[in-house]
Amino acid sequence: MPSSASTPEFRPFVTWQGIIDWAQSHYRDRIFNKDEKIPTRPGLLYLVHRGAVRLVGSALASGSDNPTASDATDKVFLGFVGAGQPLEIVAQSPFNFQVYAHVEQTKVIWMYWEELDNWPHLRREVLEIFRYQHQRKLLWLCIVGQKRTTERLISFLKLLIEEYGEASDRGYCLPYPLTHAQIASAIGATRVTITRLMGKLRQQGIISIQEENLICWLTER
Amino acid sequence: MPSSASTPEFRPFVTWQGIIDWAQSHYRDRIFNKDEKIPTRPGLLYLVHRGAVRLVGSALASGSDNPTASDATDKVFLGFVGAGQPLEIVAQSPFNFQVYAHVEQTKVIWMYWEELDNWPHLRREVLEIFRYQHQRKLLWLCIVGQKRTTERLISFLKLLIEEYGEASDRGYCLPYPLTHAQIASAIGATRVTITRLMGKLRQQGIISIQEENLICWLTER
Incomplete structure (x- = not known):
């Protein structure tokens, strides 16, 4: 499924090696364990050198008539x-x-945005990737706006696998695990519903779950 | 409420006038009536010169076990x-x-992306705005992920008014009308629920509706 529409990739190998060296010599790189929180600050630009990070958001609404309830955040x-x-x-x-x-x-x-001026080529690529990510988030919002949870789930899995999926024998697999709770939070459903629907999609041969809990979209069925 | 976090604005007045002249002489501008569909094509960049446009998305999920239902699109x-x-x-x-x-x-x-190379300053501003819009869509996704509809509605109205709101006597008002159905589609609720909750927010003095159906966030209450 991944196609010409998949993520634009960094190709400035020389620049990239330059960045890595610069980061190392300026103590601007760090290695994190799985599920470790990465401290972030506004105004800084982060580059994932190896592995992958997960972005999680929460909103704390004010102005509500129910202060107790508004203290709770949904991740x-x-x-x-x-x-x-x-x-x-x-x-x-x-x-x-x-x-x-x-x-x-x-x-x-990590680096300050101003420091990125030293690598104008990288700066341009970074902005192009944010341009691309903006389009992906529009697609994501489209998905979340669908009324039926099954439709949301199918479209959401396709969106992720299209972007990150790696070819396997029978289809394309997400290279990272994703819990039912995480999927549920992303598409406005409950964990229980996602578990039930994922079971259904597996039975129908639309998806399969590989070792280490990786979700695969099956192409031949 | 609009603050330093509000939309970055185009400031290259000279460039902007140059673009307008170029667009006019190349038949690349057009005026649309309210609710008229603006034809768009991938690969083209559009600049709103006057007024405002509304972006609407729909998803048509495939792979569902219910072909009849999946023919229906939710805007x-x-x-x-x-x-x-x-x-x-x-x-x-x-x-x-x-x-x-x-x-x-x-x-x-409208113009082709390649044509934008003629205005490198504008190109950079366009990319910076997409960078900004990407962040706004992350906030939007955060809002949509909240469990309680009231929280979603309050946060959503704040998001829009923070970005587009214009100061009035008693607060900040959206300069464009927005229907309950449009709000409902954006935050995964029904039109009926939004109508009920908007009534409640008005009663509580959190919002008011000005002439021409403009939503205002009241600052003094």
């Missing part, structure tokens, strides 16, 4: 950022974004 | 693009985006 899975991809977080009350290493040994580099 | 309101702002549409099956003039006499300019 929403907002997507992956894979190796070679940039990331930035603009915290904005009452919203809050968190970034977690999604796999072991995830390595992240 | 989802995905936001406004105001004067001086860029827009692009990357159509991708099974998703479909439509752009409509949201107010009378909306004027739109």
Whole structure:
């Protein structure tokens, strides 16, 4: 399923090696364990050098008539950022974004936006990738707006697998595990519903679950 | 409420006038009536010169076990693009985006991305705005992921008013009308629920509806 529409990739190998060296010598890189929180600050640009990170958001609504309920936050899975991809977080009350290493040994580099002026080629690529990510989030919003949960689930899995999927014997598999709770948070459903629907999709031979809990979209059925 | 976090604005007045002249002499501008569909094609960049456009998306899920139901599309309101702002549409099956003039006499300019190379300053600003819009869509996804509809509605209205709101006597008002059905589609609720909740927010003095059906967020209450 991945096609010409898949993520634009960094190709400035020389630049990239230059960045890695620069980050190392300036103590701007760090390795994180799986599910470790990556500290992020607005105004900084992050580059995932190795592994993948998971972006999670939460909103704390104010102005509600029910202060007790509004204290509770719902954590929403907002997507992956894979190796070679940039990331930035603009915290904005009452919203809050968190970034977690999604796999072991995830390595992240960070820099100030102004520092990016030293690598104009990289800067342009970073902006092109945000342009692309913006389009992906529009698709995501389209999906979330669908009324039937089955439709949302199918479209959501396709969106992720189209972007991150790796070819396997029988189809394309997400290279990272994704829990039913994470899927549920992303498409406005309950964990229980997602578990039930995922079972149904498996029975229908639309998806399969590979070892280490990876979701695969089957192409031949 | 609009603050430093509000939309970055085009400031290259000279460039902007140059674009307008270029568009006119190359037949690349057109004026649309309210709710008229603006034809868009992937690969083209659109600039809203005057007025505002409304972005609407729909998904047609395939692979479902219920072909009749999956023929139905849900139209989802995905936001406004105001004067001086860029827009692009990357159509991708099974998703479909439509752009409509949201107010009378909306004027739109279009060009190929390659043509933008003639205005490197504008190109950079366009990419910066897409970077900004990407962050706004992350906030939007956060909102849509909240469990309680009231929280979603309050956060959503704040998001829009923060971005587009204009100061009035008692608060900040959206400069464009927005129907309950459009709000409902954006935050995964029914039209009836939105109508009920909007009534409640008005009673509580959190919002008011000004003439021509404009939603205002009241600051003093």
